[in-house]
Structure formats: C-alpha cells, structure tokens
Amino acid sequence: MKALRKLLDNIKPHVEKGGKFHYLYSGFDAVETLFFVPNTVAKKGAHIRDAIDLKRTMFIVVIALVPALLFGMWNIGQQHFLSIGETETFMGTFFFGLLKMLPLIIVSYGVGLGIEIIFAQHRGHEVNEGFFVSGMLIPLIVPIDTPLWMVGIAVTFAVIIGKEVFGGTGMNIWNPALLARAFLFFAYPSDMSGDKVWVEGMGQLDKVADGFSGATPLAVMAAEAGDKVTTFANGIGNWSVMELVIGSYPGSIGETSIIAIGIGALILLFTGIASWKVMFSTIAGGLAMGFLFNAVAPESNVFMQMPAYYHLLIGGFAFGAVFMATDPVSASQTSKGKYIYGFLIGVIAVIIRVVNPAYPEGMMLSILLLNTFAPLIDFYVIQGNIKKRLKRVKVTA
Amino acid sequence: MSKTIKLNKGLNINLQGVPVENLANSGTSITYAIKPTDFPGLIPKIVIKPGFEVKAGSVLFIDKYNPEIKFTSPVSGRVKEIERGERRRVLRIIIEAESEIRYDDFGKKDINSLNSNDIKKTLLDSGTWTFIRKRPYAVVANPEEEPKSIFISGFDNAPLAPNYDFIIKENTKEFQAGIDVISKLTEGKVNLNISDKTGSVYSNITEVEKNTFIGKHPSSTIGTQINHIDPLNKGEVIWYINPQDVIIIGRLFTEGKYDARKIVALTGSEVNKPMYYNTIIGASINSITENNVKEGNNRYISGNVLTGTKVNKNGYIGFYDSQLTIIPEGDYYEFFGWIAPRFKKFSMSKLYFSWLMPNKKYALDTNINGGERAFVVSEQYEKVVPMDIYPVELLKACLAEDIDKMEQLGIYEVAEDDFALCDFVCTSKIETQDIIRKGINLMIKELS
Numbered sequence: 002m003k004a005l006r007k008l009l010d011n012i013k014p015h016v017e018k019g020g021k022f023h024y025l026y027s028g029f030d031a032v033e034t035l036f037f038v039p040n041t042v043a044k045k046g047a048h049i050r051d052a053i054d055l056k057r058t059m060f061i062v063v064i065a066l067v068p069a070l071l072f073g074m075w076n077i078g079q080q081h082f083l084s085i086g087e088t089e090t091f092m093g094t095f096f097f098g099l100l101k102m103l104p105l106i107i108v109s110y111g112v113g114l115g116i117e118i119i120f121a122q123h124r125g126h127e128v129n130e131g132f133f134v135s136g137m138l139i140p141l142i143v144p145i146d147t148p149l150w151m152v153g154i155a156v157t158f159a160v161i162i163g164k165e166v167f168g169g170t171g172m173n174i175w176n177p178a179l180l181a182r183a184f185l186f187f188a189y190p191s192d193m194s195g196d197k198v199w200v201e202g203m204g205q206l207d208k209v210a211d212g213f214s215g216a217t218p219l220a221v222m223a224a225e226a227g228d229k230v231t232t233f234a235n236g237i238g239n240w241s242v243m244e245l246v247i248g249s250y251p252g253s254i255g256e257t258s259i260i261a262i263g264i265g266a267l268i269l270l271f272t273g274i275a276s277w278k279v280m281f282s283t284i285a286g287g288l289a290m291g292f293l294f295n296a297v298a299p300e301s302n303v304f305m306q307m308p309a310y311y312h313l314l315i316g317g318f319a320f321g322a323v324f325m326a327t328d329p330v331s332a333s334q335t336s337k338g339k340y341i342y343g344f345l346i347g348v349i350a351v352i353i354r355v356v357n358p359a360y361p362e363g364m365m366l367s368i369l370l371l372n373t374f375a376p377l378i379d380f381y382v383i384q385g386n387i388k389k390r391l392k393r394v395k396v397t398a
Numbered sequence: 399m400s401k402t403i404k405l406n407k408g409l410n411i412n413l414q415g416v417p418v419e420n421l422a423n424s425g426t427s428i429t430y431a432i433k434p435t436d437f438p439g440l441i442p443k444i445v446i447k448p449g450f451e452v453k454a455g456s457v458l459f460i461d462k463y464n465p466e467i468k469f470t471s472p473v474s475g476r477v478k479e480i481e482r483g484e485r486r487r488v489l490r491i492i493i494e495a496e497s498e499i500r501y502d503d504f505g506k507k508d509i510n511s512l513n514s515n516d517i518k519k520t521l522l523d524s525g526t527w528t529f530i531r532k533r534p535y536a537v538v539a540n541p542e543e544e545p546k547s548i549f550i551s552g553f554d555n556a557p558l559a560p561n562y563d564f565i566i567k568e569n570t571k572e573f574q575a576g577i578d579v580i581s582k583l584t585e586g587k588v589n590l591n592i593s594d595k596t597g598s599v600y601s602n603i604t605e606v607e608k609n610t611f612i613g614k615h616p617s618s619t620i621g622t623q624i625n626h627i628d629p630l631n632k633g634e635v636i637w638y639i640n641p642q643d644v645i646i647i648g649r650l651f652t653e654g655k656y657d658a659r660k661i662v663a664l665t666g667s668e669v670n671k672p673m674y675y676n677t678i679i680g681a682s683i684n685s686i687t688e689n690n691v692k693e694g695n696n697r698y699i700s701g702n703v704l705t706g707t708k709v710n711k712n713g714y715i716g717f718y719d720s721q722l723t724i725i726p727e728g729d730y731y732e733f734f735g736w737i738a739p740r741f742k743k744f745s746m747s748k749l750y751f752s753w754l755m756p757n758k759k760y761a762l763d764t765n766i767n768g769g770e771r772a773f774v775v776s777e778q779y780e781k782v783v784p785m786d787i788y789p790v791e792l793l794k795a796c797l798a799e800d801i802d803k804m805e806q807l808g809i810y811e812v813a814e815d816d817f818a819l820c821d822f823v824c825t826s827k828i829e830t831q832d833i834i835r836k837g838i839n840l841m842i843k844e845l846s
Contacts, residue, residue, distance in 0.1 A: 039731065048706065050766045051747070055771050
C-alpha cells in the first residue's frame with residue numbers, strides 16, 4: 002500500500018499539468034482515485050463532509066446488479082443445454098454462461114471507459130463513475146448472441162451521443178444503457194428479435210431439441226394475441242408462474258429473474274440510492290394499465306386478458322422499474338414529479354406491449370420516452386412552487 | 399400568537415468535543431482585530447491610520463456606500479496595523495489593547511422614552527448597528543428600510559454549538575433591555591425562537607413573540623425560522639440578531655458604553671477541555687485556546703463546522719461568532735477508502751454503518767471524502783432543507799446567473815447557512831454555500 006502510494010507519487014509529476022505525459026492525466030487520476038481517496042480538504046463551505054461519494058454510490062448499484070448477473074450466467078447455460086437436449090451439472094451450466102458473458106462485459110467496460118477517459122481528459126474533468134453502472138447494465142439487457150462488435154458500437158453511440166454531447170454524467174437526458182439497447186434494437190433488428198437470439202448458439206443449430214422453443218414469454222403472448230388458446234391458470238406457454246418468477250426462460254441476460262432483481266431492488270431501496278417513489282409508481286402504473294385492459298378486453302384479445310401482474314413478471318418490466326427508471330439523472334428530480342414519471346412509465350410500457358405487436362417489449366421505449374419528458378414534468382412541478390410564492394406576494398400586498 | 403413548529407427534515411451531526419458548562423476567563427488578548435471580511439458584500443472605507451489612539455466604540459471604518467453604518471473598536475488602545483490582501487483589500491484592522499479598557503460615552507438612556515430614530519442613531523454611532531443583519535441577503539441591515547418583523551434565534555443546534563441557556567443565564571436583564579430597544583425598531587413583531595429543549599432562561603422575557611421549534615438542525619437557522627413563521631416576499635425585509643449581541647445592545651443603553659464582552663465556546667475533537675470562555679469581540683484565538691489544544695495538524699474554525707470561517711491559529715475570532723471549533727485536517731490519502739467500512743466516518747446515508755449508531759460521537763476531519771462531480775443524485779438536499787424551496791433548482795439558477803429564476807425560486811428567503819447541510823451531505827461534493835453566496839452577491843449588484 003505504501004509502495005503503491007510511492008509509485009503513484011513518482012508518476013504524478015509527469016502527468017500533471019506541464020508534465021511530459023499530461024495527456025494521460027485523466028487515466029492516471031482514475032486509477033489513483035480508485036486506490037486512494039484523494040487528500041482534498043474542504044476549502045470553502047462546510048468544513049466536514051459526509052463520507053458518501055459517487056464511487057461508493059455507484060459501486061452499491063453494481064453490487065445490486067450482481068444477483069441478476071449471476072442468475073443470468075446460469076440461465077445462459079441452462080437455456081443452451083435445454084436447446085440442444087443435453088443435461089449439465091449446475092456448475093458446468095454456470096461456467097458455460099460465465100465464459101459467454103465475460104466478453105460482453107469486457108467489451109462494454111473497455112469501450113465505454115476508454116471513451117469516458119478521453120472526454121474527461123479533453124474537458125479537464127475527473128472521470129465520472131456513472132459508467133461503472135452503465136457498463137454493467139448494457140451486457141445485462143442484450144440477447145446473449147449479440148456480436149461483440151455490435152455491443153462496441155452501441156456503447157460508443159450511447160456514451161457519445163447519449164451522454165458526452167450533453168456534458169457527461171449528470172447532464173444526460175436519456176439513460177445511456179437503454180440508449181445503447183435502443184440503438185441495437187433499431188439498427189440491427191434481426192439480431193435483437195425473433196425466437197432464436199435469446200438462447201446461446203441457437204441460431205447455428207440445425208436441429209433444436211424436441212419441444213424446445215427459444216421464444217420469450219412476451220413473444221409468445223404477442224404471437225398468440227389473435228388466438229384464444231391460453232387460460233393463464235398455469236402461466237404462459239410452457240412456463241408456470243413459478244418459473245416466470247425464478248426466471249428460467251429465454252430472454253435478455255439479466256431481465257428474467259424476478260427473485261434476483263428483487264434482491265437488487267431491496268439493496269437499492271434499503272440504501273436509499275434508488276427512489277422508492279419511482280419504483281413503486283412504475284409498478285403501480287403497470288398494474289393499473291393491466292387491470293384496465295383486463296376490464297375492457299374483448300373475447301378475442303388474449304394479451305389484453307392476461308392477468309395484470311403477469312406484466313411485472315415477463316420481459317424487462319421488473320428490470321426496467323428497478324434499475325433503469327430509477328436512474329437519478331434521467332428521471333424526474335422532484336418528489337411529485339417522480340410519482341408522475343414512474344406511473345406513466347408503467348402505463349405506457351403496458352400499452353406498447355399490448356396494443357402494438359410490432360414492439361413486443363414496451364419497457365425500453367416507455368422509459369426513454371419518459372426520460373424525454375421528465376424535465377417537462379419537473380418544470381410544471383416547480384412552476385407550482387413559483388406560483389405559490391407569487392401568490393403570497395399578492396396576498397400580502 | 400406563538401407558534402410551535404415541528405420539522406421532520408434536517409440532520410444532527412454528533413461530534414466529539416461538546417463544551418462542558420464551565421465558564422472561565424480567557425487569557426489576555428494582546429491584540430484584537432475587526433475583519434471587514436466578516437461582513438459579506440461590504441466595501442470598507444478606513445477612517446483611522448496605524449498609530450491612532452482609539453477607545454471602545456471609536457470608529458475604525460465605515461461602509462463606503464452607507465456611510466452612516468460605522469464599524470467600531472471593541473477595545474481601547476492603539477491601531478497597530480491595517481492588514482491588506484490581494485488588490486489591497488482590507489483583511490483586518492489590528493488594535494493593540496490597553497490593560498484597562500476606556501470607553502466612548504454614548505450616554506445612559508431611559509429606553510421607554512426613546513423613539514426609533516434616537517435608537518437608530520445610538521446604535522449607528524456606537525457601531526452596534528452592525529449586529530443587526532437582514533434577509534434577504536444576510537448582510538448588515540439598512541437603517542432606512544422598514545423591517546416587517548425581527549427574528550432572534552434563541553438556540554443553536556449546529557454541530558457542537560454553544561448552549562444559549564448557559565450563555566444568557568447570567569445576563570437576562572441586559573437581554574431584556576436589548577429586546578426593549580430592538581422592539582422599537584419595527585412595527586411588526588420581535589420573534590424569539592426557542593427549541594423544545596430550551597430551558598427556562600427566556601421565560602421572563604417580554605415584548606417578544608416566542609415560537610418553539612422542534613426538530614433537527616437547521617431548525618436554529620434564521621432562514622428556516624423565517625420560512626415557517628413569516629415567509630419573506632419580494633420587497634420585504636426582515637432583520638435578525640444573535641442573542642449575545644442583543645445583550646451588548648442592552649448594555650449600551652443601560653450603561654452608556656459599547657461593552658463588547660461575550661462568551662465563546664471552545665469546541666471540537668482536538669480541544670483538551672471543551673468549555674466556555676469570557677472574552678471580547680475580536681479577541682485573538684491564542685488567548686482562548688492557550689494550552690487547551692492537542693498537538694497535530696488542526697483546522698481552527700471561527701464558528702461551527704458547517705458555516706464557520708477557517709482562521710489561522712494566530713488569528714482572531716469572527717465578529718458574529720460565539721463558537722470556536724478545532725478539528726483535525728484531513729489531508730491524507732486513504733487506501734480504498736471509498737469501499738472500506740469506515741466505522742469512524744459519518745454519513746447520512748445507509749452506505750455506511752453510522753445509521754446503526756445514532757448516538758456515537760465522531761471526530762471528523764476536513765477531508766471531503768471524494769471528488770467533485772456534476773449533480774447526479776436527486777432529492778438529497780431536500781432531506782436537509784426544511785423550507786418550501788427546491789434547492790437544486792435554485793442552485794442551478796444561481797450557477798446560470800438567471801436572476802429572474804433565482805427570484806422566482808426563492809433566493810430572497812435563503813442565505814448560505816441554510817445550505818450548509820447541503821454542502822455536508824452532497825454526494826457530488828458541490829460547494830452549495832459558495833454558489834448561493836455568489837448568487838446573492840449577484841442579486842445585490844444587479845438590483846442596487
């Protein structure tokens with residue numbers, strides 16, 4: 002630890018302003034602050050400061066993502082071996098997924114952090130920790146067979162167009178991870194949808210094991226929208242409600258397990274990092290819209306008849322509500338605004354799912370749409386405060 | 399009608415070094431200083447030169463733009479030095495004190511027979527007018543304005559703050575005299591705000607409206623109290639005074655002299671025996687801290703850890719301060735600090751373990767525990783600003799120098815001390831007090 006400090010102190014003069022390698026300063030600073038909390042003291046304002054910082058905050062979010070990540074790794078292997086009709090031990094299944102998952106994570110972090118460091122150097126800022134989380138979210142919300150170059154391009158697009166053009170973390174309008182997902186969805190639709198992309202290696206298989214389908218529950222629902230086949234008493238298609246909760250079905254890597262996401266949600270809510278207002282109202286919005294559809298559903302529309310709480314179990318609803326909608330930068334900033342913002346995310350996600358079969362997953366578009374409108378919601382909430390203040394002047398005058 | 403106000407927002411930070419209720423005389427202060435920098439926005443015009451003889455109550459400098467506002471010497475002696483900083487800005491005027499203080503005579507007065515103009519004149523001439531500050535802007539009050547009410551916060555619950563029950567106890571008579579004087583300055587009420595923990599010290603004080611505040615810091619700050627009792631609107635003015643300064647004003651009228659004695663609490667984890675001292679405004683820090691501070695690299699703060707001013711250990715106590723805090727400096731590197739359990743650090747959040755030990759007292763240092771970032775986390779400031787205000791939006795308006803927006807969002811109702819806890823809790827380590835003060839200075843410049 003002392004040796005490391007000494008090493009860093011030796012390098013520092015060369016990368017500081019005026020040094021020969023100043024262009025490496027932001028990278029050096031990122032490494033230095035990773036190992037050591039800097040010796041900065043309060044110069045103005047309060048003389049003591051809370052122990053909290055953005056590094057720890059973002060780190061806790063990453064920890065909250067770990068259950069979904071671990072489950073996702075297992076599920077990659079599980080779905081793969083199911084599709085080829087073989088059985089594998091628990092550890093074998095997990096390691097299969099781990100090996101498939103690692104390249105995605107490495108590409109996501111490598112490309113994203115690289116761009117962040119270049120921009121930080123250019124601006125003379127410190128590297129912001131925001132990408133700690135985005136870099137983990139992106140691999141979790143793509144299909145496992147997404148080619149690595151696509152991930153690289155999507156990350157580049159999300160970081161530059163989604164974040165840096167606005168001034169970096171804290172200034173962005175949209176959630177960068179979702180923007181990467183949306184980019185992939187619209188740029189390479191054939192690799193992002195269909196029945197084969199959700200299971201590792203299924204695209205290359207000549208023959209799938211008997212009875213196995215790579216379709217996601219959402220796709221099943223969208224396909225069945227016209228026929229009246231499902232009763233929902235035992236879940237959707239081949240999956241029971243229990244399986245939907247556990248998450249052992251094809252889907253984006255991290256989105257399937259309600260239990261794993263639930264553990265993450267508990268961590269975020271307990272530490273207070275994610276807003277319970279957003280999480281709660283998103284779920285309330287989804288349920289409300291689901292119930293409304295149930296109430297008005299015609300006989301022929303199976304999707305509308307689907308019990309409202311199923312919406313929370315399938316697709317990216319839970320993952321989005323817990324990890325995406327609650328992003329403090331792109332969400333509403335005001336307390337009242339958060340309720341409105343979350344509720345509308347839930348409502349619109351379910352509308353897109355049910356009414357527009359072209360986009361089976363409504364959560365991504367719904368959150369991005371509300372990200373766009375969050376500043377407007379805040380504007381009206383704050384306008385209320387301003388009006389109150391003006392009214393007070395008139396009363397006393 | 400007296401009000402009782404319960405605040406749910408706020409934060410109490412438990413620090414080591416709470417002063418025990420023991421009053422001693424400070425050591426002899428050889429020199430005293432009055433610092434124009436203690437008065438935000440002031441451009442001083444110096445009227446003395448080094449070598450001049452002054453008495454307690456003699457004018458040292460005046461406000462260049464309001465020449466009737468005078469700043470006077472707290473002791474008698476000889477002007478030793480006028481210390482200047484960058485661009486010849488006056489930093490402090492140092493006076494070498496005599497052993498026996500001689501006073502300028504302002505005449506004993508029968509307070510009941512005075513009108514508001516007589517009072518203003520005496521206050522202005524003696525320099526005690528400068529104890530009266532105003533909102534908006536938290537600067538010295540303008541004698542030509544009509545305040546809609548006057549506020550006195552009779553308690554302080556900032557970290558390690560002195561207990562005013564103990565300070566006022568021996569001086570209730572002068573305090574009442576001061577109240578009698580002040581109440582003639584307004585048509586409105588004089589609000590004396592106390593906390594539910596305040597004892598009986600103010601129970602016999604009359605001519606005031608007593609309001610009780612229940613809740614954590616910043617319930618003792620003037621901005622919070624005004625916001626809940628008599629919210630300030632555009633064009634209105636409220637004056638406010640510290641309780642100890644009320645006593646000095648009381649003495650001015652009953653004894654006819656500017657007797658600037660006050661009690662200062664010496665606090666903080668680096669003090670051997672934190673306690674109270676009898677001293678005089680502008681006294682040297684040495685005279686109070688003598689043999690009572692631990693060795694080491696310490697920060698001396700005139701005031702409390704949230705809003706105080708950093709001073710040199712050979713410096714002087716601030717004009718409005720009743721507290722001196724000494725804490726360790728934090729200029730060290732901490733290996734993997736951001737990920738470590740850090741049992742010795744305090745956090746409002748649940749990212750550390752301090753929430754498990756609500757009564758533990760901490761010896762916090764001045765390390766800011768991280769790097770400065772853009773606003774990322776939302777609704778963090780709202781937890782510690784118990785006012786009907788959107789803090790982040792107001793800060794952003796200040797940063798953008800958008801005067802209309804600042805006005806709409808309530809800049810008139812706040813001052814930097816209302817944002818002190820925002821400085822503390824901020825994940826992004828944003829200097830909110832600095833931003834607010836710059837915003838206020840901009841308002842003063844643009845609107846005057």
